[in-house]
Amino acid sequence: MKSKTEQFKKEARRALTSGNMQLAISRASKRFSQLRRQAFAHLPEGEDLRTRAQAIKAEAVERQEEYLEQFAAAAEKLGARVHRSPDGADACRYIEDLARTSGVRMVVKGKSMTTEEIGLNGALEQAGFQVWETDLGEFIIQLAGEPPSHIIAPALHKTQQEIADLFVEKLGVPLYEDPQKLTMVAREFLREKYFQAGLGISGANFALAETGTIVILENEGNARFSTTFPRIHVAVVGLEKVIPGLSELRVFLKLLARSATGQKMSTYVSLISGPGRKNEVDGPEELHIILLDNGRARFRQDAELRTSLYCLRCGACLNVCPVYQRIGGHAYGWVYSGPIGSAMTPQFLGTLRAKDLPLASTLCGACAEVCPVRIPLPDLLLTLRRRIVEAKGHSGWERSLIKGWAACQSSPGCYRIALELARLGKDFVPGLLPPGIELPDKNFHRLWQDEYQD
Amino acid sequence: MNIRIELLERLERELQALQVRTYRASDAGELRETLAGICGPYDRSAVACEDRPFLKELDLGFPVFSAREKDTWRAEHWRSMQEVQVGLSGADFALADTGTLILFSGNAGGRWLSLAPPVHIALLPADRILPGLDDFLDRFPAGDSLLSLGSAVTFVSGASRTADIELNLVHGAHGPKELHVVTLLFAT
Ligand code: SF4
Numbered sequence: 001m002k003s004k005t006e007q008f009k010k011e012a013r014r015a016l017t018s019g020n021m022q023l024a025i026s027r028a029s030k031r032f033s034q035l036r037r038q039a040f041a042h043l044p045e046g047e048d049l050r051t052r053a054q055a056i057k058a059e060a061v062e063r064q065e066e067y068l069e070q071f072a073a074a075a076e077k078l079g080a081r082v083h084r085s086p087d088g089a090d091a092c093r094y095i096e097d098l099a100r101t102s103g104v105r106m107v108v109k110g111k112s113m114t115t116e117e118i119g120l121n122g123a124l125e126q127a128g129f130q131v132w133e134t135d136l137g138e139f140i141i142q143l144a145g146e147p148p149s150h151i152i153a154p155a156l157h158k159t160q161q162e163i164a165d166l167f168v169e170k171l172g173v174p175l176y177e178d179p180q181k182l183t184m185v186a187r188e189f190l191r192e193k194y195f196q197a198g199l200g201i202s203g204a205n206f207a208l209a210e211t212g213t214i215v216i217l218e219n220e221g222n223a224r225f226s227t228t229f230p231r232i233h234v235a236v237v238g239l240e241k242v243i244p245g246l247s248e249l250r251v252f253l254k255l256l257a258r259s260a261t262g263q264k265m266s267t268y269v270s271l272i273s274g275p276g277r278k279n280e281v282d283g284p285e286e287l288h289i290i291l292l293d294n295g296r297a298r299f300r301q302d303a304e305l306r307t308s309l310y311c312l313r314c315g316a317c318l319n320v321c322p323v324y325q326r327i328g329g330h331a332y333g334w335v336y337s338g339p340i341g342s343a344m345t346p347q348f349l350g351t352l353r354a355k356d357l358p359l360a361s362t363l364c365g366a367c368a369e370v371c372p373v374r375i376p377l378p379d380l381l382l383t384l385r386r387r388i389v390e391a392k393g394h395s396g397w398e399r400s401l402i403k404g405w406a407a408c409q410s411s412p413g414c415y416r417i418a419l420e421l422a423r424l425g426k427d428f429v430p431g432l433l434p435p436g437i438e439l440p441d442k443n444f445h446r447l448w449q450d451e452y453q454d
Numbered sequence: 455m456n457i458r459i460e461l462l463e464r465l466e467r468e469l470q471a472l473q474v475r476t477y478r479a480s481d482a483g484e485l486r487e488t489l490a491g492i493c494g495p496y497d498r499s500a501v502a503c504e505d506r507p508f509l510k511e512l513d514l515g516f517p518v519f520s521a522r523e524k525d526t527w528r529a530e531h532w533r534s535m536q537e538v539q540v541g542l543s544g545a546d547f548a549l550a551d552t553g554t555l556i557l558f559s560g561n562a563g564g565r566w567l568s569l570a571p572p573v574h575i576a577l578l579p580a581d582r583i584l585p586g587l588d589d590f591l592d593r594f595p596a597g598d599s600l601l602s603l604g605s606a607v608t609f610v611s612g613a614s615r616t617a618d619i620e621l622n623l624v625h626g627a628h629g630p631k632e633l634h635v636v637t638l639l640f641a642t
Contacts, residue, residue: 028621078601136627137618153618160620179622187628195532210597221569221614221629228565228606229528245597250587261617264468264552268629269609273601281519281564282527283605 005333005345008356012331021157025149025328028156029319035262036316036370049255054374056248057310060240061300067209067242068291074212078274080287088118091290095120095201095234096127098288102232104129104198108190110216110223111135112203113151113313114236114292116335117348120201132193134222136186143170149329151315151336152260157328190222200230200284204237205312206252207289210245213273214289217256217266224268233275233284239296240309252312255372259314299347304383308343310373317367317377323360332357339367343380351387358384419443455641457580461550462637465583468553469635472612473625477636482512485577485636489514492575492634493540500539502571504563508642509544509577516542519567531566541571545578545635546603551586554611555635560604568610574630576610579638 004011015021040046060067072082085091099107107129109115121142124131133142137155141148143166148154155163160179167185168175176182194200202223204214214235216223227233243249257263276283300306318324318338329337334354336344342357358381367377394402408414423439442450466476477492479485493501493516502519503509510518519534543563547556555576559565568574584590594600600607614629625631 031621136616155618163619179619180624182619183616183624183627187626195528211601220616220627224565224569225628246591246594246600250591253587265554265609265611267612267615271607272605274605277605280559280605281562282531282566283559
């Protein structure tokens with residue numbers, strides 16, 4: 001995916017003024033958060049599971065090479081072919097070559113952030129293959145030519161009306177007004193594609209070293225279709241997805257769906273071990289597993305940031321983030337958005353290129369509170385902020401400003417005067433506050449004095 | 455048969471919360487009646503029954519979908535998909551805590567019978583109900599014993615669903631629109 005992360009400020013401002021989208025995103029993220037909260041309220045061992053999940057990931061990342069070797073050996077024994085890709089370009093090339101030599105013309109895809117990360121669709125299309133995203137949300141944004149706006153609900157920003165119009169325009173169907181009908185249009189349209197496609201691509205949520213199994217979670221069934229009917233199945237798996245085995249998997253299966261959508265289990269959890277077998281009635285004839293580095297080995301060496309590799313891509317941190325709730329995923333300018341996007345994008349693309357992202361946080365800590373693998377997201381953002389400053393240095397006026405701010409903060413009187421000035425100033429200086437931000441009538445000090453003291 | 459009624463009730467509660475319809479059958483006759491009820495709107499020929507030994511013995515009178523030739527299965531599946539409205543399969547295990555069915559692709563129905571037809575009916579022997587995920591995974595302490603079960607072990611919790619259009623829940627995004635679970639209270 002092409003990056004627009006340099007334009008974060010501009011895009012964020014645009015998002016803030018686009019009422020519809022902002023409403024859709026804040027509604028959806030609040031709903032997901034609420035569902036998550038309810039799910040964890042019924043899971044007394046939830047906190048303990050999160051601690052265990054973190055410990056498992058820490059160990060798995062620590063011994064990653066060992067587990068990857070074990071995984072590759074086990075998967076190959078089952079008849080899968082395992083390929084290590086140092087970067088996205090290599091992974092794309094591998095799949096292109098495979099498709100070409102196998103005489104494939106059409107490719108179907110299950111939802112995978114990792115393939116978004118390496119821009120696989122664009123590469124395959126450019127090479128002359130027809131590519132279909134099959135997850136409904138991904139299908140919608142593919143037709144619209146837009147990037148995903150949320151890790152688990154990529155078309156969150158589109159209204160029903162927009163989707164109805166899009167289907168009329170791109171698929172030539174009548175104008176349908178309800179989600180049920182629209183979903184059925186996509187169902188029927190994509191059904192035959194699973195059979196026409198020679199190659200199906202998926203990501204993986206986990207790779208089990210012990211057995212060479214890949215694990216895919218989904219709700220729609222499109223990943224099951226894409227990994228069953230095409231003759232060749234290619235799974236693109238980030239190096240960090242490897243965990244020891246089944247006894248570790250159970251911890252994540254209890255956490256992941258609950259964190260993402262509040263479901264006790266995703267509708268479908270597929271444990272795929274090798275290609276279809278001789279005694280089975282269906283399943284792909286070939287399974288290729290691409291273990292993708294694309295920077296991950298480097299992130300692993302970074303003692304301060306390596307916890308970001310624990311991420312399960314559940315989206316919980318996006319949903320609770322006051323910044324994400326207001327600006328949505330597009331403003332972040334690359335695949336991963338929200339707090340985890342702010343922590344990952346600078347590592348993928350370079351600290352200075354994505355220098356605005358770590359700043360787009362109130363450091364309220366809500367993300368770390370919900371993360372199923374307890375990634376200390378605010379600490380990661382602080383580390384990145386420090387590195388940005390180290391890399392580009394402070395300008396003179398920034399330094400004076402910070403000194404002034406510090407002096408002001410340490411004197412209560414001065415602090416109060418500054419606040420009042422800001423309150424007055426916002427009426428006279430348009431644009432002093434970002435759009436959509438209101439100051440309350442009384443600040444906290446006042447409120448306390450007037451109403452709560454004694 | 456040793457039936458833990460408390461487990462069965464928990465499973466049914468969870469399934470119903472996922473909008474799955476649940477039934478019980480205490481003998482083959484009841485099962486036939488239940489199936490006739492569910493399949494009522496469809497032609498008998500639109501039902502594909504999995505080729506499992508215990509289903510064969512029950513002799514339910516539906517067309518049996520059996521293993522096909524390796525090089526023609528895709529074309530045959532595609533053709534069947536145009537005709538088959540109901541997939542009738544066994545369930546290998548169920549988890550009461552989460553309302554989950556576990557299906558092994560190593561069985562005759564493979565992966566597609568529980569996936570492609572708009573209606574999926576799973577026949578679950580009552581002694582295959584386990585409390586939760588741990589109880590299932592503990593049966594495979596060595597890990598690779600799981601591999602013998604098939605190239606795809608699938609956990610199914612409810613019918614296919616999506617909420618990608620303004621968070622409206624729609625069933626049957628790609629997989630089945632309806633899921634029915636019939637628990638068999640007799641030895642199979
Ligand atoms: S950082 Fe944590 S909360 Fe955010 S997506 Fe990753 S696993 Fe989920």
